[in-house]
Amino acid sequence: MTATGHGAAQAVAEQLAFALSAAGLRKAYGATVALEQADITLTAGRVHALLGENGAGKSTLVRILTGAVRPDAGTITLGGAPYAPRSLIAARGMGVATAFQELSLVPNLTVAQNLLLPDLPKGPLGLVSFRRVLEQGADILARHGLQRIDPGAQVGLLPLAERQRIEIVRAIENAARVLILDEPTAALAETDWLFDRIRMVTAQGVAVLYISHRLAEVREICSDATVLRNGRSIASVGLSQASDGDIFEMMVGRRVDHSARDRVGPPADGSTPRLAVKGLSGHGLRDVSFALRPGEVLGLAALEGQGQRGLFRMLAGLAVPDAGQVEIDGSPAALGSPRQALRSGSGLAYLPEERKTEGILAGLSAATNVVLPVLSGSAAAGVITPQAELRAAGPSAAKVEMTPRYLGFAIGDLSGGNQQKALIARTLATGAKTLLLFDPTRGVDVGTKQSIYAAIRAFAQDGGSVIFYSSELPEVVQLADRCLALYGGKVFAEFEGDAIAEQALVTAIHGHGGGHA
């Protein structure tokens, strides 16, 4: 990988030889064509972005490159030689490694074991040497600036962000030629660490394929981009020559209106707040109080681990507060379980953070997933038919612009964006007047985001109240009527209306700047 000892020209030639080039890739699953005609070329030492809406074929392209799926047609070359990996391990053997969006860490093993799988170092007896596993694991963590993570800690007990970092570190360790990062910042609130890592591997001549929905990030780290739409690669562009508008247009085939909306501040009369949180403490939260008015969208901005998870889980009835109380429509609410939360007063409906494990019921249809909280409502004489489910799920699905055709599919087979739409439709279907949305657009594309924003706004306009946390500040800026910045488990600053600006939020979530705006 390093070119020391060679002439510069030779080094350049050698590095170019490492690049990966794919032409005419095609993959169909039965009648569904997931990828029709995709071309992409990665250059050694550069970061290339892959952009496209959900369902555009990004996942399929990544699966082909990682060796998980073999294409029906098309050729790939790696360093000038044909590249047709038969498995993930074969791809890794050829120096192509991937950090998966849905993470591929084994929860009941330790950090070090996960980093070194499947070839754990052996001791004298041919058995795995736990001491050497820990040592090597600690070395790897130290190399990537993650000394704070205990290599002996069980992965399943770590916060999502740390798991994502471990997933990325493992991919980097295995990526001698090509590193594929699929939504690497989905759970990270800041990108400094990741971008440092990426600069390190590109300096070693590794080509990086970077898949993200966050265009600002893509612009910061990537030099080129390939845009996929409907299974075809529409264009490969230098990012310095393309405006955001150009890129969105290539992705969705139309211009996306990104102008800030008019914030319709709810009447500041003395009406009872829909939700009043008083002195809530516990699970990382320290003495937090705020009120939520009917028709209001309240955004939470915070770095990871500032207590936002605890706040949502306590409000949703999944965690028990140490102190404080919650009032719904002016009367104290007992939030012992999500079911109780849903039935307290006008109701609290929760959209969980991890859709794979906390959200979807993968084997059931999307319609069933949507109507789950209101199953009894769609039953005739206690019997629930698929037709009744489809009918009941329809209106909610329409609110998030979910194609009705998808309702009959097993939700596990849908793309991430459609799964998220179904989950939001589920929270809407509950009929609750207050929605608790934890990172509602995590890992979804621009088009889906717009549908979700529209659904949230429509809900608020009808008098519903929304609290949402987002790991993306632009989202808070775009969506919130009012915004609380959490820092160290407390409300550090509060912004209202036009005072919600990205610059001010960035300072506040880092615990700087002057308190209440």
Add this chain to the structure above:
Amino acid sequence: MAFAQHQTSRRAGLPQMLLRLTRGAMLIVGIYLILYAFYAYQQPKALTFSSFGSLMNNTAPLALAAAGQALVVISRGFDLSVAGVISICNVTLAVYAMDGPGGALLSALLCIAIGVTVGAVNGVLVAVLRLQSIAATLATMIICQGIALVILKAPGGSVANWIADEMTGRLWKTIPVSGLVVAFVVVVWLMIRRSRYGLSLYAIGADEQSAALSGINTRRVRFVTFVLAGAIYGLAGFMLSAQTATGNPTSGTPLLMLSFAAVALGGTSLSGGKGGVFASIMGAAVLMLLQKVLFSFGIASFYTGMFQGVALICAVVFSGLLTRLGEAK
């Protein structure tokens, strides 16, 4: 939980090693000791070598069946073929008796070969053809029971004297041979647990997809698991034959449900990824000891099942409470 703790302790040394060995099984070992104290209080002769030896003889078949079952359960599967393998081994030894130490060795190898064959069939069905383990092993169990009936139509026949005598005897009038066989399996397990295969076993039990994406050959791990489990069932059939000294085409059936009970009692999660073989063996030991204790209290034997079931529920609830307390901290 316990599993990761094993590896986080960086210090070595004998006390730590012992602690490591028992931590996951501490609860069930404790229950066993308390129950044994009861037993000894009621029946002072329980503390004699002969009495302990006979308890070991009673326990060994179920303990081995549970050991094999535990492997499959850790990998997130179920193996019903245990009943079929034990039945075939038993009738084979009763019909084709081979006497003398050489015959015994040959018989043991034959039983293991039977188990490995059935395990390999299970492995192909589950790992390669991707059938659900409960359905695939149900089928192999029924087939095996059919084969057992073909070999021996009705209870009868007799197992070689050498096997019946020596495998249920005691070395130097102290150490029960059946206990040594079980101890051998435990030692092998402790090595397996620290092998790459062992870690892969826990990995596929917890999250098969992630394990595959981490580079583990999940098919091979699953296949090997069924084969290993089959081999241990073969040993269980061998020890059962030594104990009963006769053949019965349905001799494995009672061990089927009890093997699951022993695994659950030992704290191995039936949803995979957690637990251990040693704990499951202790679970089997508790079930068999419970039988003895109830008998010594003069409770009629048809109540045994009820007590075993209640003990199972209590143990699962108790270990669940302990886990929750541990997680709360």
